[in-house]
Amino acid sequence: MSIEVKVPVLPESVSDAVIAAWHKKVGDAVKRDENLLDLETDKVVLEVPAPVDGVIEEILFESGDTVTSQQVVAKIKEGAAASKSESKSESKDDDKKSDAKKDDGKSSESKKEAAKPASKADTSELSPAGRRVAEQHDIDPSKVEGTGRGGRVTKEDLVNSMKSPAQAEAPSSAGGARPEQRVAMTRMRARIAERMMQSKNSIAMLTSFNEVNLGPVMKMRKALQEQFEKTHGVRLGFMSFFAKAAANALQRHPIVNASADGNDIIYHGYADISIAVSTEKGLVTPVLRNVEQMSFAEVEKSIADYAEAARKGGLKLEDLQGGTFTITNGGTFGSLMSTPIVNPPQSAILGMHAIKERPIVENGQVVAAPMMYIALSYDHRIIDGKDAVLFLVDIKNQLENPAKMLLGL
Structure with a gap:
């Protein structure tokens, strides 16, 4: 009995997908729930599992082909066909051994080389x-x-x-090598480029800056890190402080959490914050839902889970959908200052940067402090400069007084 392998139901926002790679070929035995192929969408890579035990009977699309929701991509012969396939393979091996024995004119090493099957390179560890x-x-x-x-x-x-x-090695007219390589963009990279251009061309974007003394946050982390990790099983990072500070500020400055829809402004009474995560395939932004209601431990655990899933290609489409505000941390790569691009239909994005010791004046004294520049890029069609500046000042005040932030002050 032949069983059809279909493309999973894709969300409304994703019209089609590209077959990134097949992990099986016609004649291969497969087990139920074993990954057959990877589908690359605009946002994530999806795995398509085998629905039954059996043997791949037919593959209808090759790597690189575009497929749509519920389209049949392969057929599996269910049941005992797997054992038949294995017995055929064993029979072929026996024939090879018999032929090798008849060939007396070759050395034993030559026989081994001739009988050695061509092996396919192992790509299991690749993205x-x-x-x-x-x-x-x-x-x-x-x-x-x-x-x-x-x-x-x-x-x-x-x-x-x-x-x-x-x-x-080829010399150029300038006296040195000038190699070039043309490689097609992945579907995800092309989609990222499209959305960034859409953002730049469709909204009136402006960026405001401020700086934060992270000394108090670092002091609190140092004092509570060991106890926090023992209690919750996850390390206390900087992102949870910024996520909670942003969620609190978004409640006090709702226009920064709003989005434009034609001539309407949609106000969101919750803080669904997208956290930018860098992967080999590009930047993805999984969403933390209702951050205003989450504890520091819940934020850290969610971020750690998303980061692990992103590295292994295990993010789901629903993990990336929605979001009312975004936080991106270029500081992990050493960026001192940047102007992040708003992710439509959101209206603002907060950029974190590298922490550097700089001289500041504190209580009339010049001291060295761990300082970070923060940036807020925003849609000037609905967010005025005053709102953006007050929002950044709110973030700054919370991070420089983390005890007040924990108390919701």
């Missing part, structure tokens, strides 16, 4: 985008030096490995 590059260009990842975390081979490593020695 879906990396697997697609490896399979399309027949690259063996084991022969590529990885620059990712723990020596992991990234998509960029694979792309760079395709530069031929001739390209690297």
Whole structure:
């Protein structure tokens, strides 16, 4: 009996998906819930599991093809076909051994080499985008030096490995190598580019800045870190302070939490904060729901779970949908100051940056303090400069007086 493998039901905001990579081929045995292929949408990579035990009977679409919701992409022959497939493989191996024995004119090493099956490069440790590059260009990842975390081979490593020695050694008129490589954008990268251009072209964006003395926050973290981790099983980071400060400020300055819809302004009575997370495939923004009601521990656990899921490609579409405000932290990469781009239909985004010791005047004395520049980019069509500045001052006051923030003052 043949069972159809269909594309999962896609949300209304996602019209189609691209097959990033197949993990099985026709004739392969599969088990129920085993991942068959990866689908790349505008936002996340989805895994499509096998609905039953059996053997891949037919594959209707190849890697790179575009498919839509509920479209049939493959057929599985259910039941005992898997054992037949294995017995055929064993029979072929026996035939090879018999042929090798008849060939007396070859050395034993030659026989082994002739009987050795061609093996496919192992791409299981690659990201879906990396697997697609490896399979399309027949690259063996084991022969590529990885620059990712723990020596992991990234998509960029694979792309760079395709530069031929001739390209690297060919002299240019300027006296040095000038290699170039053209690689198509991934679907997610193309969508990110589209949304950023949409943001720049559709809203009147302006950025205001302020700076925060994070000495009090760092002091509190140092004093409570060990007890916090023992109690909640997660470390106390800076992002929970900023998320809670933002949620409190959004309650006091609701226009910053609003969005424009034509000639209407929609006010949101809750703080669903998108947290920007960098991945190999691009920037994603999973959403923390109702942050105004969350504890510091709940914020930290949610962020840790999202970060882990993002690294493993396990984010779901619903994790990325919605959001009334965004926080992005360029400081993790060393950025001292930036002007983040608003993520429509939201109206504002808060940018965190690197913490640097700088001289400040405190109680009439010049002292060194751990300072951070913060930036608020906002849609000037509905948010006035006064509202943006007051919002940043609210964030600053909370972070410089974290005890008051914990008390909701």
